[in-house]
Amino acid sequence: MRTLKASPEGLNKIKEARKEKGWAIDNQNWRREASKILEPKKNWEEAERFAVEIGTWKRFLKGEAIKVNTFKAFCQVLELNWEEVIHRIPTQPSCENSIAPSYQDWGEAPDVSKFYGRTEELKQLKKEIVDERCRLVAVLAQGGIGKTALSVKLAQEIQGDFKYVIWRSLRESPPLEKLLTDLIKFLSNQQEIELPDTVGEKIMRLIHYLRSSRCLVVLDNAELILQSGVHIGNYRAGYEGYGQLFKRVGELAHESCLILTSREQPKEIRRLAGETLPVRILELTGLQEEAKEILTARGIAGSEQEFRQLINHYHGNPLALEIVPATIKKIFKGNITNFLLTSKAVFGDIYALLTEQFERLSETEKSLMYWLAINRESVSYSQLQEDVVPRLSEENIIEALDSLSWRFLIQSTATGFTLQNVVMEYVSDRFVAQVIQEIQTSEFHLFKTHAIIKAQSKDYVRETQIRLILKPILEYLLKTATKRRIEQKFIQTICQLRTEESIPRIGYAGGNILNLLIQLQTDLSNYDFSHLTIWQVYLQGVQLRQVNFAYSDLDKSVFSQSLGSIFSVAFSPDQNLLATAGTDGQIRIWQVSDGKQIMAWQAHGDWIRSVMFSHDGKMIASGSNDRTIRIWDSQTGDCLKILRGHKDWVWSVNFVLGSHLLVSASSDHTAKVWSIDLGICVYTFNEPEEQVWSAAFSNNGYTLATGSAASVKLWNVWTQQCVKVFQDNATRVRSLSFSPDGKTLVGSSDDRSIKTWDVDSGKCLQTLQSATTTRLWSVKFSPNGQKLISGSADTIQMWNLEKGECLMTLQEPQHRARSISCSPDGRIIAVGSDDQLVRLWDTKTGEPLRTLQGYTNR
Structure with a gap:
């Protein structure tokens, strides 16, 4: 089918002639007068429909190609010489591939005069089709994303590079032989009437024309020739020949391009496609900023944030964003936020599309x-x-x-x-x-x-x-x-x-x-x-x-576990396991991934105050009110050692990095360092006047910190001498923790304060005041040393150490959070409380991930 379009100079002439005529663009007189020229025998004065559509008239005004007779008729209505208006493609007689004025058949191609975004996609497709001469290009995406509109817009913009342009929809699932007949007749200028009998021969005749001239063939909605209810890519019964067509077009050398659009990928495309091959795939995604134009064109107003939320809600799907404005305006008085808060995202045509x-x-x-x-x-x-x-x-x-x-x-x-x-x-x-x-x-x-x-x-x-x-x-x-x-x-x-x-x-x-x-x-x-x-x-x-x-x-069900108050929680080094212990005297091991308890054993006959994994994850240490420290095999729960020597409750235990040493703190006014291999106490540090509530070992292996009622002391393990005393505290220091680099010490106290000290100088670096109204039971450094996590009766807080600011507050129920532990990657906080719960929190979002729950056994 021969087509013509206006040149840039011709468009200026059309514009001036239209102004002289004095009719508005949408005035029906343009189409009525053109219809009189095209079909003079009909009476067009009272007609409601004309021989030409409004879309054709608008394409003419935009300089897009339309049928020759219609082009000439519009020029006659405008009183213009059509030969002075048309766009002429320069010919180069010496070039074999010179392109004469094109023949075009747009079939049921929709009007894309309103087209949004896709600048990068159009640029990529033009490069692949025009510059790199790709033979077969598939544009793939979910429904409503704009594949059809993009294919039409693309074809319009590159039509000058092809002698023949034909656009066809496969929505009605035409048999392949009918489609091939249609294509061959068009590409042969209706000269080839007698066609071969077999599909294979017809495909080769099509290839002949694709080789003879530069042709652009667009097939839209290819998913409708594919089989539903089975694995993707297979063809409906009777449509298997399409696979042969795509294979031949992709494999055989020719000068043309076939563009497919589809919600599903035909299997031949996957086999043939590649970044440097003549068959390519473009996976189309939703619109971003350009999608706002769809909404504003339909009368939707709002803030940038509201537009962004609405667009993200529908992942930039143009069809969905064309549908929702009517509901937003009619039901929600144009308020985007109210629509997002109270309305379902799926309704009407969106529901039908997804169905x-x-x-x-x-x-x-x-x-x-x-x-x-x-x-x-x-x-x-x-x-x-x-x-x-x-x-x-x-x-x-x-x-x-x-x-x-x-x-x-x-x-x-x-x-x-x-x-x-x-x-x-x-x-x-x-x-x-x-x-x-x-x-x-x-x-x-x-x-x-x-x-x-x-x-x-x-x-x-x-x-x-x-x-x-x-x-x-x-x-x-x-x-x-x-x-x-x-x-x-x-x-x-x-x-x-x-x-x-x-x-x-x-x-x-x-x-x-x-x-x-x-x-x-x-x-x-x-x-x-x-x-x-x-x-x-x-x-x-x-x-x-x-x-x-x-x-x-x-299987896969979650029951209540028999838990008492949780005094201590600890992650394994690989963070796959969590150990908990408390008033029931049992140690329990939980899988972090699903919260399933995988092991439990009676570890002590009294309350367990502290539990800790060794740095290689093979052992667990526990300290109890029964005055003993016990070392356990983390895989079997077998007791490996019982360390005796404290004369009162053992408040905390910590393994020393890089050695088989353990440090403990007790109400008997001492902190002790133990040899795990020998099962004996190797050093004792005395606090004659105060109970030792907490103890921590620096990663350097020789600095011990102890916390009592009014002070924090640093000890040199090898000399057993107190090397520094921090007297900034007036109440019990419940918890101590060294930074990973050993340069900073942090402590939490009954006065609700958190203090950090420089280990070398002994200077108090800062004092943070917790939002809680009760004592702080626990404080820990994050694994990277940049944050602190503190726990009290009702509040878990995360702090930016450098700025001294609270980053996040996790509200705990009104039961004391006795212990906290941060996973080695810093992503999860485990909190053990008096309400027999162990809660896991996401440190990034503050969301509760999981609760390990039981009933009291006290």
Whole structure:
């Protein structure tokens, strides 16, 4: 199809002629008069539709190519000589590849007169197609991201480099033979009518024309010729020939370019594509700053922060940002913040778009999408493999994740995979709706294969699972039935599950029911959960009087542990384990990753005041009110040594870096240094008038600090002499800690102050006043020595040491925080308290990660 467009000089002539005519740009007279010229036999005076569309008129005014007859008609209406208006491509007779005025067929290409951003993407594509002569370019992205608009805009901007330009949509899934016929006829100027019989021969005829002239072919919506419900990249029955087409176009030499847009990647593209190869892939992402123009064009006003939050909420998806303004204006009176706070992100056309994409997934892909929504945060493929029921091989998991990534429905992170906010909301809502339906009909699938909460998740993640998944399920059920009816329904389901479950028993239905009953605040007394799989149930603090769990599989569930007040917590050097000890005389070892207790033993017959891992992680030391210090094998819990010599409570124990020495502090007015190998005290440091409440060893191996009621002293271990006395304290020094470089000492006291001293000069560097109203039990340096962490009865604080400023305050309940420990990488703080809780906190966000909970045993 022959086309013409105006030159820059011609556009000026058009502009002047339009002004002389006096009609507005949108005036229908332009199209009416042009229609009279194009089809003079029709009466156009009363017509509501014309022979030319408004979009064609606007393309003409912008200098874009339109059909020859229409171009001439518009020029005649403007009383211009069309030959003086057209853009002429200079010819170079000596060049084989000279391009004559182009032939164009834009098919159903949409109007892109309003186009936002994509400057860098257009630049990259032009370089690949025009300069590097790529044969096949795939523009891939999730739905609504702007692939179609980009393909049209790109084709318009590079049309001058091609003799033929044809744009086709595959939305109606045309059979390949029909498409090939269409392309060949166009590229042959309608000269080749008799075509070969086979698809392969037709493809080679197309290649012939791609070699003969510089042609640009754009195929939009290629995902619609691909098979849904299976692994990505395979073709629908009857459309397999498209794969042959893409393969030939990508592999064989020619002068042209085929551009594909798709939500999914055809398998041939992956095999052929490469950064230096003639087949390329552009993965299109959301808009950033340019997306603001979409919102303002639709009458949305707001602050820069509000615009940024709204754009980020939808990951810059242009279609979503075109849809939401109407709701923001109509329902929320134009207030972006109120929309973000109170409205669901997924509704209307956004929901329909995501449904269209989700329903194309295979069953395995759908299962993983549900698990990613349940997990809420980035999760590794190995964790997904652990979650999925029935179990899948690692290969199957990786294959499904790969497929989802090329459907652009999941995000890859440093720690695994997750979902965008909008996708996560959609999948969560779909999951909730499906589970509700299954409970009502007693036809269970997802209810068996997926957990509605994960008991071993971080605290804030589990709370989000309860709020967004478990509670909505329960709230809907309570709208349709009474609490008693729901409980009876679940009892019947338990019996049904017990009858159905086979060996081996797997699944989440039993655990889901128990979690729902707990949220329903059901009295569980005498409930029978025997012979069931009870996975991922959170039972901390739940009364389980006479509940029957006989022969049940309780894997992945979290129960209350028998904990007393927690006087000491300590991370292992590899930070995988946490040791806790307190009033019950037991040492407990927990996995930091999931909060699971993996070992416990009765270490002392009295309270344990201090517990500590050795620097190689192989031993644990404990100090107790029973006046002994005990050394334990951290792997087995076996007692290796009992160190006797203190005459009163042992308040603290610390291993000495780089040696088999241990330092302890006691109420008997002494600090002692012990040889672990020999099991004897090698040095004793006396404080005749004061109890020694705390002791710390510098990493230099010979400086010992002790804290008493009114002073802090530094001792030289080898000479056993006191070398410095810091008398800035008027109350008990409960905790001491050396900086990693040994140059600074910090102490916390009953007067709520934190003091730091220069070890060499003995000078008090600064005094920090805690926000607490009670004594400070503990203070520690962060592993990099730049921060301090302090703990009191009600407050955990993190301090910038250089500036002396509080960076973060973590509010503890009104029970004394007895001990704190910072993980070796500085990312987690463990806090042990009198309320029988051990809490893990994220030092970056201040979020509670996990709670190790029990009931009092005192």
